Amino acid sequence: MANKNSEALKQPMWANNPVLVQILGICSALAVTAQLKPAIVMGLSVTIIVAMANVIISLLRNTIPNRIRIIIQLVVVAALVTIVSEILKAFAYDVSVQLSVYVGLIITNCILMGRLEAFAMQNGPWASFLDGIGNGLGYAAILIVVAFVRELFGSGTLFGFQVIPQCFYEAGYLNNGLMIMPPMALVLVGCVIWFHRAKNKDLQEN
Amino acid sequence: MCQAPQSEFEEIIEAGAETAPAKKGLNTNSNVYTILYAAVMVVIVAFLLVFVSQTLKERQTANVINDTKQQILSALNLRDQADVAATYDKVITADALMQPNGKLAEYEGEFNTSYKSEFDNGNFHVFVADIDGERKFVIPMNGLGLWGTIWGYIALNEDRTTVYGVYFSHSSETPGLGGEIAGTKFQDRFPGKQVVDGEEVALKVLKYGKADKSSQYEIDGVTGATITSTGVNTMINKVLTAYIPFLTKQCCKEGGCEEEGEECCEEHQHVESND
Numbered sequence: 329m330a331n332k333n334s335e336a337l338k339q340p341m342w343a344n345n346p347v348l349v350q351i352l353g354i355c356s357a358l359a360v361t362a363q364l365k366p367a368i369v370m371g372l373s374v375t376i377i378v379a380m381a382n383v384i385i386s387l388l389r390n391t392i393p394n395r396i397r398i399i400i401q402l403v404v405v406a407a408l409v410t411i412v413s414e415i416l417k418a419f420a421y422d423v424s425v426q427l428s429v430y431v432g433l434i435i436t437n438c439i440l441m442g443r444l445e446a447f448a449m450q451n452g453p454w455a456s457f458l459d460g461i462g463n464g465l466g467y468a469a470i471l472i473v474v475a476f477v478r479e480l481f482g483s484g485t486l487f488g489f490q491v492i493p494q495c496f497y498e499a500g501y502l503n504n505g506l507m508i509m510p511p512m513a514l515v516l517v518g519c520v521i522w523f524h525r526a527k528n529k530d531l532q533e534n
Numbered sequence: 535m536c537q538a539p540q541s542e543f544e545e546i547i548e549a550g551a552e553t554a555p556a557k558k559g560l561n562t563n564s565n566v567y568t569i570l571y572a573a574v575m576v577v578i579v580a581f582l583l584v585f586v587s588q589t590l591k592e593r594q595t596a597n598v599i600n601d602t603k604q605q606i607l608s609a610l611n612l613r614d615q616a617d618v619a620a621t622y623d624k625v626i627t628a629d630a631l632m633q634p635n636g637k638l639a640e641y642e643g644e645f646n647t648s649y650k651s652e653f654d655n656g657n658f659h660v661f662v663a664d665i666d667g668e669r670k671f672v673i674p675m676n677g678l679g680l681w682g683t684i685w686g687y688i689a690l691n692e693d694r695t696t697v698y699g700v701y702f703s704h705s706s707e708t709p710g711l712g713g714e715i716a717g718t719k720f721q722d723r724f725p726g727k728q729v730v731d732g733e734e735v736a737l738k739v740l741k742y743g744k745a746d747k748s749s750q751y752e753i754d755g756v757t758g759a760t761i762t763s764t765g766v767n768t769m770i771n772k773v774l775t776a777y778i779p780f781l782t783k784q785c786c787k788e789g790g791c792e793e794e795g796e797e798c799c800e801e802h803q804h805v806e807s808n809d
Contacts, residue, residue: 362710418590421597
């Protein structure tokens with residue numbers, strides 16, 4: 329059992345990564361990765377919400393009527409996100425301003441519904457909690473990698489601080505404007521998936 | 535784009551069927567159970583949300599007021615204040631309304647946090663500030679960016695045309711593109727520029743690289759965010775045009791109250807003394 333739990337936590341980090349293998353949450357991965365800071369905030373928020381929603385659905389799993397299970401999951405997620413956002417507005421106003429649009433994006437994040445359906449509906453609360461944390465962090469890791477590349481080459485900054493020295497610009501270096509556009513995020517995610525597939529031979533399709 | 539592997543969906547149905555008989559006499563697939571479950575769920579969630587919202591409302595309102603005050607102070611180049619309320623009380627000497635003839639009158643109501651509705655209702659707020667003995671005026675602005683609303687505050691010197699500082703924010707512009715209007719890099723292009731030329735608002739935010747560096751009215755927009763920059767331009771133009779009576783009221787310029795501007799200046803003293 330302990331082994332299974334640690335699998336639930338570790339698998340999504342690499343071998344069964346939600347973005348790279350399950351291809352979930354791509355929509356938000358494109359939207360928030362122009363800079364590192366929002367990417368990290370989004371990654372952490374999704375981690376927390378998916379873990380909490382997983383636990384709640386896991387506790388309710390035997391009582392949920394099969395035909396309306398998706399709606400129930402949606403209600404739980406939406407209620408959870410609303411409550412978290414209200415609490416942030418009251419106790420951490422700065423963070424809630426930072427999150428602004430992303431709060432709404434969390435509800436629509438496919439990773440949530442994907443994990444609730446695929447894992448929490450069949451597993452106990454503790455395993456579901458670990459699965460949520462694992463998937464959230466796996467998602468966050470990809471966001472951070474993509475955002476790092478995009479912010480560095482798109483704006484020449486990291487966390488808003490200038491990293492590419494001014495003399496480069498004087499020598500004719502230009503920021504790559506395409507990096508900030510969403511299509512480039514898709515290309516970068518594609519590159520990461522390529523690398524991931526190259527390392528995980530069993531995932532390759534013939 | 536959003537799909538889980540098909541196989542995982544099928545497993546659920548089996549799992550549901552397995553666990554259902556374990557509950558004694560409870561058929562989770564019956565219509566009555568389904569409807570009741572949904573009803574109870576909705577009621578519980580509704581009460582929960584109302585409860586959370588009501589309990590936290592006071593704190594949230596306080597935070598919003600504090601944040602609005604910080605934004606006004608940011609326009610006066612007082613960013614990231616530790617004690618916002620104290621600084622605000624010290625710096626802002628009056629929250630005034632512009633009258634149709636351009637004079638200022640004390641605003642009687644409570645501190646406002648939504649200047650869009652105030653503007654739409656014809657309540658043109660002007661904050662009078664005192665920075666090291668110099669009088670500044672702060673005007674709240676509202677407009678539309680690419681994805682949602684944008685807003686900001688513009689602080690003017692006592693001559694009512696030289697920009698002292700600005701603050702912009704947005705609800706949902708793209709980070710790294712339109713979102714940059716909230717950054718100091720863009721906002722630092724404003725101080726020293728002139729707002730009015732004759733009787734018209736002349737301050738313009740242009741597409742990045744199009745602004746004439748020697749012009750005292752033109753400002754470069756944000757790179758790659760032409761629509762948001764145009765939104766900022768439209769916002770400044772729309773709002774400040776409404777404030778033209780106030781902006782062109784030249785009586786108090788250069789401290790001279792002798793001639794026709796006498797009553798205007800009295801009005802100002804009135805606003806100050808009320809505070």
